[in-house]
Amino acid sequence: MASQNQYLHLLILVIFSFPMLEPSESMEIVKVGVILDMKSTVGSMANRTISMALSDFYSRNSHYRTRLNLLTRDSQNDVVLAAFSAIDLMKNEKAHAIIGPQRSSEAKFVINLGEKAKVPIISFSATSPSLSPTEHENKFFVRSAYDDSSQVKALASIVKAYGWREIILIYEDTDYGSGLIPYLIDALQEFDTRVRYRSVVSSNANDNEILMELEKLKKNPTTIFLVHMTAPLSSKLFKQAKIAGMMSEGYAWIATQGLSTLLDPVSDMESMQGVLGLRPYIPNSKKLEHFKLRWIKSADKPDGSAGGSNLFGLWAYDTVWAIAMAVERAGIENSSFLKPNTSKSRVDIAALGTFEMGAKLLDTLINTTFEGLSGNFHLVNGQLEPSAFEIFNVIGTSERVIGYWTKEKGLLSELNDNNGRATNNLKNPIWPGNTIDQPRKLKIGVPVREGFTEFIKVVENKNKTTQVSGFCYDMFHAVLQVLEFPLPYEFVPFHDGSFDELLHKIEKQEFDTAVGDTTIVANRSTFVDFTLPYSESGVSMLVLVKDDERKNFWIFLKPLSWDLWLTTGAAFIFTGLVVWVLEHRINTEFRGPPQHQIGTIFWFSFSTLVFAHRERVVNNLSRFVLIIWVFVVLILTQSYTASLTSMLTVQRLQPSFTDVKDIQKNGYFVGYQTNSFVKDLLTKKLNFNETRLKNYTTSEDYHDALSNGEVAAIFDEIPYIKIFLASYCSRYMMVGPTYRTDGFGFAFPLGSPLVPYISRAILKVTEDKEKMENIEKALGNQATCEGQGPTTLSSDSLSVYSFGGLFIIAGIASMSSLLIYVFNFVCFHRPELNNHDPERSFWSKIIDLMKHFDQRDPSLHPFMKRSESRVHPEASPEGNDASPDTDDMQNHSRDSNEGADTGGSDEDEAHSSVGSIYRRT
Incomplete structure (x- = not known):
């Protein structure tokens, strides 16, 4: 049966090759070189599709006057051998064009040779962005495939859709691997995603070397990996990743188009469960379906490896058609090389001639368009223009398409979805570990405390689940609702230790963030990054109220x-x-x-x-x-x-103390909240002796300490004091001055790309008055203490x-x-x-x-006499001794006599009148 299939296969090849084997006498044979690595998956597949393409083309275009004669060379994955093959084809075989070479590292030197000989170099697999046809030295290079850089926007959109802000790149140490990395990093940075680490793997690395590198990556807190490798190396990588336990729950893997177009459903998919892949979208057509059937029938393997897994083979097929059409349309019959060879050496580069019709053939090829197996064949700037990418998920032995990406619309769950948005609009995938839960959950540390549970309350259930509530949790939940991307998380209770110790857990990468009543202070910002504050700020003093001054x-x-x-x-x-x-x-x-x-x-x-x-x-x-x-x-x-x-x-509620200096002067004790940074404020900034400090945990502890006279005052942050005053408003008072802090904030590792997104979300929430009122309900009713905010009290008495x-x-x-x-x-x-x-x-x-x-002024005017007589009426004759000023009357009498001797004047008469008044009184 097997021999019959082989004979049938040979018979089909002979039939399809018949027009080429017996061309008419008027047909012009055009030599075209082909450089492939015959031992590679891509090379062997491309060799078959190229032969099928040549047969199919001339069976449908038998009237063409030209026929391609393909001269195939095996590069054996050797750059030198690939260059030698290109020189041989151009110098000795006088090839008018060369298909290949297969790898980007090989194509770099061959392109220079094509430029020298004016021979077009057409590659369907050299996808490295470093080989750009738009560069002047690559003028005779044509890429009948997608540039690898065309996929970076789609890859970055996937990363953004799942809210991943840190990622690890794994790529091979070749021109193909490293050429994409700068473009990929730029695209990720555009979406504020940081590349935490770049892992470079040698193309010749063995299993042990790959496993050692994976074990090193396993220690990194980032569990999102983007792989850019060729098929043989990536197959080793995923097998070793499964051995290392990195294909389990909590991990995510994304494969670029170079790998995802070559997946072998038998040998590779078993170790790639849950991997997301990206590949160019190939529209279905009758021509493609017919080719798939023929491919399966003619395949050496009974299961075949065609379908959507042989994109490079489809591009190789379309490349042959494009060259055949261009050769016919360019009219290069009887064309030849100028400067014929005189050197006897087969590898003498100086003896290369130049193809006189090379430029015309190149222009014709670039302008050639048709509907190929891979879709519309249309070259833009010397390379194939991508239309869309499809995103698939490896499940079992098959691939499930979960969405698409287009340059115009971004991510789409369906390609014809006109309402698509560049957000998480993909179908739910199955992640490694056979789970639907998105990997890389934020590990959030939440403090477990006894007092002030209005802010954060942690309840650990018997089923090992953690239930969190309170003002800080409600705020965090509201922030997540306004984020542009999903942010899965899990709470991890933090029992023992201060807030500083909790934040150091973030620094040590044991937690990804901390949610709770964590105050933003300067020394903490040296080892964690804080978001914008979402609560009141400041530290104030809580004291007893004096008796009523009335x-x-x-x-x-x-x-x-x-x-x-x-x-x-x-x-x-x-x-x-x-x-x-x-x-x-x-x-x-x-x-x-x-x-x-x-x-x-x-x-x-x-x-x-x-x-x-x-x-x-x-x-x-x-x-x-x-x-x-x-x-x-x-x-x-x-x-x-x-x-x-x-x-x-x-x-009037008068505080028992208004000045911190009075407390210090009298040596009174003061209190603070347990595990709070306020202790450092009291000892370092306010110069309190540590022996004068006492720590308390709950509001009841505050009440007992102040009412019993254990402490003269308690220093704490304003939100806590307001919670306390809501229950004990009539007996205590908050007084100033207020020591500035930045309020509560969410903590993240230094340099975390999530901080600006969370901060912007906090602003949106805090600006929504209705939403904030609902969140603040967790703090209880504080209306009974309105008007008792932190103020610096002075004497109520009016001052000079x-x-x-x-x-x-x-x-x-x-x-x-x-x-x-x-x-x-x-x-x-x-x-x-x-x-x-x-x-x-x-x-x-x-x-x-x-x-x-x-003495009395003698210059009184007459109206003064009348006023004085009203003020001092005449006394009785017996009242002579009652004269208020006897000497004064005598002086006036003397002055009056002197005035009479001088003849008298009006003034003297006035003086005399005054004297007479005094005499009468």
């Missing part, structure tokens, strides 16, 4: 501070003294015995407090002083009344500083009036005091001046 016996003194009381009293006395000085010589109400005058000074100034003074002032300077002073008194009385009313009617401007204005007015009066008195009323008399001392002059000041 029970204070001396509360009426509270509205004004002691310095303001003293300043006001001094201002009263000074103002009264100034008015007395200004009125003493001209106003009888400010004259009399010394004790009477002193009483007038005090009475007049203090009576202005309630505007009860009866004394009339007649001096304009006095009136000016009183205008300013009455305004000052009005402000003082109104302020005092308002402050006292507030104290008596409004309940508040009225400093008024006192300055009043003082300036009084002093200026007094100086004007003194100057006028000294210079105009007693000028003889200024005369130089060497026999009189300075003090005698001062005493004389004071005596004169005490």
Whole structure:
């Protein structure tokens, strides 16, 4: 039976090759070289498809005047041998074009030879981006395949769709392997995905070397791998990965198109369960279906290896068709090489001729379009233009397509999905370990605590599951809902240790992040990265509330501070003294015995407090002083009344301590929360002695410590204090100053690409008022303590500083009036005091001046007499001894007589009248 199949196979080949074996006499034979590695999977497959393509083409185009004569050479995976074969084909066989070579490393040198000989080099498998047909030195290079760099956007979209922000690249140490890496890294960085490690594997590596490299990768916390290798090396890699236990749950593998187009469903897929692969999309057609049937029938293996697994074979098939069509259309019959060979050496590069029709054949080939087995054959910039990629998942011995990628629409679950978006729009795959759970879950450390469980509460169930609740969890859950990509996670309880120890677990890569009431402080940011804060910030002081001050016996003194009381009293006395000085010589109400005058000074100034003074002032300077002073008194009385009313009617919660220095000075104990960074703040910034510190865990502990007098105050962050005050609002108070912190945040490893995404999501959540109100319900009702935010309390009494401007204005007015009066008195009323008399001392002059000041001013105007008569009515005859100032009357009488001797004047008559008034009284 086997021999019959072989004979049938030979018969089919003879039939399809018949037109080529017996061409007509008018047909032109065009030699085309083929360089393949016959021992490789791609080489042997391409050799068969090239033969089938040649037979199929001329059986359908028997009228063509040209026939291709394929001259095949085996490169044996040797760069030198591939170059030797190309020289031989161009120098000795005078090949008009060369198909191949198969590998990118071989093609690099052959392309240079083609440029020298003007012979087009057409490769269907040299996909390295370093071999770009657009470069000037590669002008005669044509790639009838996809450039490897065309797939990087699709690969990066897959990584982004599953929310992977860190990935490990594994590639072979060849031009094919390394050529794609720079393009791939750029594409991943565009989606903020970091390449954590690059593993380079030698193309000649054995199983032990590959296993050692995998064991090293296994220690890395990143479990997402992207593999870019040729089929033989990748087959070894996945077999060793299965042995190393890296094809199990928690791992993810992605294969590039170089591997995924060559999967062998029998030998390779068993060790690749759950792998995601990417390959160019090949549209189904009748021509392709017919070719598959023929391929299976003619295959050496009974199961075949065609179908969607032989993309390079399809590209080789279409390449032959393209060259055959280009040769016919270019009209290169009877064309030859210029500079014929004269060298006898088969490898003399200097003796290469140039193909005179090479440029025309190249242009014709580039402009050739048709519908091939792999789809539309259309070259753009010298290479095949990709249309779409399909994403498949290896399951069992088959492949399941889970989505597509196009340049215009991104990821799609179906290729004809017009509503596709460049997000996770793929069908659910089966991951390694035969699980549907997405690998690489975030391992989140959550602190297990006794107190303040409103923020984070961890319950470990008997079935080894962890249930987390509280404000921080609700915030984290809301953040994940607004992220652009899924972020699977699992909670790991953290029992013992401080928050710093929890964060060091992230630094040691034992946790991927920490969710809880973790405060952002400077020293922690040196070993972890924080997101933006999502809570209030700051550390404040919690103290007991004093008793109600309305029970204070001396509360009426509270509205004004002691310095303001003293300043006001001094201002009263000074103002009264100034008015007395200004009125003493001209106003009888400010004259009399010394004790009477002193009483007038005090009475007049203090009576202005309630505007009860009866004394009339007649001096304009006095009136000016009183205008300013009455305004000052009005402000003082109104302020005092308002402050006292507030104290008596409004309940005031006064803290027992308002200043940290008072606590330190008296050596009181202070408290802080267990495992909190506040301890460092107290010892390092506030200089508290560590022996004066006590730690507490719950709100009840705070209450007991403060109420029993164990501590004078407790220092903690504002969110915790607000939780405490919600239960004990009437007995305790939060006072300042507030020591700045950045609030609660989520912690990630340094350089984590997730931080900016989480931070932006936090902003979206915190800006949504309704959503934040729902999240803050976990903190309970804090409305009963509204208005008791952290404030720096000062004395409720009014201070001198508040009225400093008024006192300055009043003082300036009084002093200026007094100086004007003194100057006028000294210079105009007693000028003889200024005369130089060497026999009189300075003090005698001062005493004389004071005596004169005490005398009544004789220059009173008539209206003063009328006012004085109203103030001092005539006394009875028996009241002669009641004269307030006998000496003064005598002086005025004497002055009156002197005025009469000089003939008298109006002023003297006035003086005499004043004297008579005093005599009557």
